[in-house]
Amino acid sequence: MTSPVAGINPEMLAWARKRSGQTIDEVAESLGKEGSVIQSWEAGEAAPTYVQLEKLAYSVFRRPLALFFFPTPPDEPDPHQSFRTLPDFEIEELSAETRFRIRQARAMQLSFAELADGKNPAERQLIRDLQAVENPNPAVLASALRDYIGIDISTQKGWKSTEQALRSWRAAVEAAGVFVFKDTFKQKDVSGFSLFDKEFPVIYVNNSTAKARQMFTLFHELGHLITHTSGVTKRNDAYIGALRGHSREVEQFCNRFAADVLVPESAFSSEDLSASDDNISRLARRYRVSREVILRRLLDRGTVSGAYYRAKIKQWAADYFAKSDDDTVSKGNYYATQASYLSDTFARIAFRSYYQGAISLQDLAHHLNLKMSSVTGLEQALLQKAS
Numbered sequence: 001m002t003s004p005v006a007g008i009n010p011e012m013l014a015w016a017r018k019r020s021g022q023t024i025d026e027v028a029e030s031l032g033k034e035g036s037v038i039q040s041w042e043a044g045e046a047a048p049t050y051v052q053l054e055k056l057a058y059s060v061f062r063r064p065l066a067l068f069f070f071p072t073p074p075d076e077p078d079p080h081q082s083f084r085t086l087p088d089f090e091i092e093e094l095s096a097e098t099r100f101r102i103r104q105a106r107a108m109q110l111s112f113a114e115l116a117d118g119k120n121p122a123e124r125q126l127i128r129d130l131q132a133v134e135n136p137n138p139a140v141l142a143s144a145l146r147d148y149i150g151i152d153i154s155t156q157k158g159w160k161s162t163e164q165a166l167r168s169w170r171a172a173v174e175a176a177g178v179f180v181f182k183d184t185f186k187q188k189d190v191s192g193f194s195l196f197d198k199e200f201p202v203i204y205v206n207n208s209t210a211k212a213r214q215m216f217t218l219f220h221e222l223g224h225l226i227t228h229t230s231g232v233t234k235r236n237d238a239y240i241g242a243l244r245g246h247s248r249e250v251e252q253f254c255n256r257f258a259a260d261v262l263v264p265e266s267a268f269s270s271e272d273l274s275a276s277d278d279n280i281s282r283l284a285r286r287y288r289v290s291r292e293v294i295l296r297r298l299l300d301r302g303t304v305s306g307a308y309y310r311a312k313i314k315q316w317a318a319d320y321f322a323k324s325d326d327d328t329v330s331k332g333n334y335y336a337t338q339a340s341y342l343s344d345t346f347a348r349i350a351f352r353s354y355y356q357g358a359i360s361l362q363d364l365a366h367h368l369n370l371k372m373s374s375v376t377g378l379e380q381a382l383l384q385k386a387s
Helices: 010-020 024-031 035-042 050-060 065-069 096-115 138-149 153-158 162-175 211-226 237-242 245-262 277-287 291-301 306-315 334-341 344-355 361-368 372-386
Strands: 179-183 190-195 202-206 231-234
Touching: 010 035, 010 050, 010 065, 010 096, 024 035, 024 050, 050 065, 096 179, 096 190, 096 202, 096 344, 096 361, 138 162, 138 211, 138 245, 153 277, 162 179, 162 211, 162 344, 179 334, 179 344, 190 211, 202 211, 211 231, 211 245, 211 291, 231 245, 237 245, 245 291, 277 291, 291 306, 334 372, 344 361, 344 372, 361 372
Parallel strands: 179 202
Antiparallel strands: 190 202, 190 231
16 A cells, blocks of 8 residues: 555654654664655654554554554653653664563563462462562571572682573572563663562563573662662663662662672672682682672672772673673574573463363464464473473
């Protein structure tokens, strides 16, 4: 169809673009049009063809096509509402793809609520049981968390690889009622994010970062959930210096909490704490964490200065996004990748609902964000993962 589509609400075109974080010129470039064309659509002076509308919906804005015929925008919180501890200038830097991942995470929360009848299936829920009170002590809460999930320092040092460490931490957190998804973000400076909900708290981790970094992201975002906030982990956390009051306290707490969980002071204080590169690397291998976590612990102790810490982080930036050598997900295996990305708890509940006849195959595919023809392949990959 080459004629303009009738009935489009131009306000919805503008709303979808702004929510995607894209400018008029960026949308125009995606469609191979001039910016003035997009402006005319948003002003209601002209309208896209059906083919153009499809591309806007499914490729550019990643929204249902029907959205553009709505009389008013849906009730959907924007990133400024969700991530209150992130400065406005950082929120504006969130890419369209990252914003889509955030919407995808919200959809997963809604699917969880539907599949689990509105009740978290975990017998114990750490977000409920380990709440951070006013002026929380990150070291105390980190110790309480380790006791709660049952991972002591000897167990941690016994893990054979960062892959095993990440898998063990993730499983322990999920067993305590927090649902951890992974995905590959195109925006490399975003390590992950979390969405707080009393029943269905969700963490998304960027799988394109090194496994050791993914562990830090997991616990930084868990710190947000414990403080009943949603958050974003950025590669460069210099923005914290621009924060004030409660927002700054929360971000500082989350960084310190993550470091205290991964490298407890009680064990760390007995180590050789010299700040040489070789010793930092040795300690990182010993605790199965990133060099950044070790350096942060040294910074917290006053062993190194803030300037030294920032210089080292910049020096190690090339390693930051490197994949770990022991990645066990078969590269190029779509189903194995999707199985590794899904929350185990979510997958289990979704397939159980299907086999109990509570949902159809079409519903199952919808909850899993897959085509119906891909469900069987994913199920086989999940079974192989669990074996």
